[in-house]
Amino acid sequence: MSFDVAAVRAEFPALAAGAAHFDGPGGSQTPRVVARAIHDTLVSPIANRGTVTRAERSAEAIVGGSRAALADLLGADPGGIVFGRSMTQLTFDIARTLADSWSAGDEVVVSRLDHDANVRPWVIWAEKAGATVRWIDFDPESTELTPQHVADQLSDRTRLVAVTGASNLIGTRPDLAAIAEQVHGTGALLYVDGVHLAAHAGIDIAALGVDFFACSPYKFFGPHFGVLAASPALLETLQPDKLLPSTDAVPERFELGTLPYELLAGATAVVDFIAGLGGELAGDRRERILASMAAVDEHEDRLRQRIEAGLAELESVTLHSRARHRTPTLLLTFADRSAGDAYRFLAELDVNAPAGTFYAYEPARRLGLADGGLRVGLAPYNDDSDVDRLLDGLAKFVG
Template identity: 45%
Template sequence: MPDQFSARVRADFPVFERRIAGRPIAFFDGPGGSQVPRQVAEAMSDYLLMHNANTHGGFATSAETDAILTRAREAMAAFLNAPSPREVVFGQNMTTLTFALSRALGRDWGPGDEVIVTQLDHQANVAPWRLMAEDRGMTVHVLPFCTETYALDYDALAGLLSPRTRLVAVGAASNAIGTVNDVARVAAMAREAGGLCFVDAVHYAPHRLPDVQAIGCDFLACSAYKFFGPHLGILWGRTEHLERLTPYKVPPASNAAPERWETGTMNHEGIAATAATVEWIASLAPAQGGSLRDRLRSAYDAFDAHEQALFARLYAGLTAIPGVRVHGPGADGQRTATAGFVIDGVSPDAAARALGEEGVFVWNGDFYATTVCEALGLSDCGGLIRAGVAPYVSEDDVDRLVDGVRRLAGG
């Protein structure tokens, strides 16, 4: 039952002890950043209080730091199904890592070369490639999405690809309207054309367990703070790319991958907390046997069952309200449990503030998915209201959100 699962999850989150308007907070703001369980915060605190040091020193806390970083790479390799922990790069956030990678890739490209981005993506997977292309005199093509099905136009992709295509940048899921894209298909098409594929899995990773081997991409990035962790970015890249490319770094820094991609002293406490995040997710697996990857897969199956049941309830409730329109695939379509919607006559900002006063937290705006809102004709009216279902969301939370939207719509 959904509420039994959410109760098990919520027990690890101290924030549910807070009250607004006399009730626990209903957190639907997960697409902008999830809540954090006690175990993750304790891992960060433990590192800072008991192991804090820089790396590669000849003393205990430095050696402990090295071991913690190794453990975190191993945990994230299991999370991503990466062939090697040495393919896992940590950084400030996905956006910063993508800018760094785009600069390194751009060293080898120039006029006549082409890159493809999509109309469905967050700007973090558009702007770095556009700016790099501008610097290098390259051409940028945009793959559109269908505003009726909310899916990428894969037939159009075939027409955009050419022998001059150097990279296709695509999101695994839309952070604005929840569409899950067929990134394995995109990666295969890019590879057949002789290009690389970069996947933004920031919105995907909280809802579906990434698998870089199944996708067949060359690079994939995600953010731990979207899946119950600290503010930290993760980049996966194939070994041959991480070793061949020349990142921007200071000369004394290591020339070995992945360290050559990690500029300066890293956020060690955040990396320690990221390992704890992966292990916490695995602890929610109904069956605790097998490898870390096996337990993660089992936990995500439980996540999916919970989220889909509650999203069906949310979708049905919202779509039954006159004057409310939910954008994105249907409740049973290829989507995450994220609703981007509008209320006739009520601005998204006003709606989010009113719901927030009742202890129901949602986001509003374009969420940096500017081209999505432009395509849907929502840029001039404040964008969307966005509500995301997470494992800690309960049936009561969903009902409170639907009831609040009904009142705002005048129902």
């Protein structure tokens, strides 16, 4: 399958500024088709959703279209797509709602591999409910989180397990299907932070057996808001806090206030854009998304291997991303200089690779990296010239 990176790059106006962007894990650049969809929505007739006026019908169509698009992206039911301000906000909301059914003796399981957005909401609400918090470890040498790590923390009192689909710090991808089988064997629910994973892999939450999957479109070329996917039947069993006159229908009962129609239109545009990344493909949108993401994976993995080969020649650089199955996200530290120094040095060369822990508080501590490291994250618009600039810059920095 072809992947025309030059054609992809041409769709991103920000790249004309000349920087090599390895900062995608914190938020990708945006293609012009997404910006156009946002603009066109803002300047078109729009109103609260309804069926009477043209403006009302436009809003209704945008919301329905975005639910359908994101369902195609994630392998979900459109009736189970919930929109929110951010993945963090949605996770806090679901944690608060589920905690209504927890009590002393119940157990909530979180992971030391996760971004804090999939840790602290569960810890806070478990403690409020009097439930016990148990921790899934990972191996700091291999950076693997295995199904056995999860099994070690499960019991017949487990109510929920929260785990990442891929670490935003080091890229590790746990075996979600195997973990889901274990979790469901205890009768518990599985909540997955898919923010980092969704930017690099085709997602099928039904095949994975995930109960909740949360992500953020701005990590895969879209606008800034959050998305939660779950089965409508599961959502029907939950009663979130909401305003009295607001609808009790699913998924709307989980959405607070008027939705950002322009951002939802941008999300639909980005799903269609992703479906075309593999070129002219046959099939419906879902099939084209999966084929395109397979092409993206092949492209990014080739560039990752180039970077790792170049890093191997730099003796003072340590690569902390070592899991066998991972995203093209590399965390680096340096023998005698700080990652922050590397970040600033590369920035002077117009190579954007930030340093820090990136809210991955627990994995950074487990790796003994209180200040984190330099994170090099690939995106589909990266090319070989970007990699050349990165490796040349790092060689100068350590040399």
